[in-house]
Amino acid sequence: MKRMLGILLCLAAHAALAQAGDYRLAPRQVAADVWLLEGANADFAPDNGCNIINTAFIDTGDGVVVINTGPSRQYGEQQRRAIASVTAAPVRLVLNLNLHPDYFFGNQAYAVVGGSALAGTIDGARREGPAYADNLYRLCGNWMRDTEPAPPRHVLTPGGARSAGTPSI
Numbered sequence: 001m002k003r004m005l006g007i008l009l010c011l012a013a014h015a016a017l018a019q020a021g022d023y024r025l026a027p028r029q030v031a032a033d034v035w036l037l038e039g040a041n042a043d044f045a046p047d048n049g050c051n052i053i054n055t056a057f058i059d060t061g062d063g064v065v066v067i068n069t070g071p072s073r074q075y076g077e078q079q080r081r082a083i084a085s086v087t088a089a090p091v092r093l094v095l096n097l098n099l100h101p102d103y104f105f106g107n108q109a110y111a112v113v114g115g116s117a118l119a120g121t122i123d124g125a126r127r128e129g130p131a132y133a134d135n136l137y138r139l140c141g142n143w144m145r146d147t148e149p150a151p152p153r154h155v156l157t158p159g160g161a162r163s164a165g166t167p168s169i
Contacts, residue, residue: 021074021143023051025082033059035086037070037079039102044071049143050136051075053102057083063092069106069115071136073147076106096152099124101132107150115152125151 027035037055040048050071057079058065064083069076083091096104096117104125107115117125129149137144 021049021145023049023070023075023078025075025078027057027082027086029086030056033061035083037082039070044102044136044139046139046141046143049075050102050140053100055079055106057086059087059089060092062089064089066091066094066110068097068103069094069110071102071105071140072144073106073108074143074145076109079106080109094152095156096121096125099128101129101136101149104150104152105132105136105147107152108146108148111150114154115150116154116156117152118158119155122152122155125149 025037027037030036035057037057039051039053039055042048042052044050044052053068053070055070056067058067064087066079066083070079080091091110091113094107094110094113094115096107096115099117099121104115104117126149129151133144133147133149136147
């Protein structure tokens with residue numbers, strides 16, 4: 001009976017965490033001015049809020065470069081707060097390194113800056129975004145609340161050139 005009560009309490013606590021949508025992002029400094037937000041080493045699931053990606057940020061001294069924005073709007077918003085807990089520098093550049101949804105669905109939290117990526121990544125994110133959203137809403141439920149696909153807007157070209165309108169730092 002005691003064991004069953006413990007299991008029920010654990011399940012209730014887990015359900016409350018999932019309802020609240022707290023990713024518990026804790027910046028870990030990995031080098032001078034470089035921080036990592038580590039995701040679960042697992043598959044997309046409600047238990048982890050579909051947070052299976054490592055994201056990062058760098059304080060360049062002139063602003064922050066964000067590397068990937070996570071699987072949801074909530075993640076992006078919480079990522080911004082995690083960044084603000086470490087530095088007061090403004091976000092100047094958001095890099096999306098892949099067209100997978102957990103690389104760019106948090107871009108909604110960076111609407112003013114907008115995401116930047118290679119042209120193929122942008123095209124793929126635009127093409128696949130609605131299907132990714134359908135899948136993640138089914139897989140992760142409440143964690144995806146108010147999330148819409150937010151493909152990167154600014155084209156990066158190999159060698160460092162950026163398209164017009166891409167934020168620079």
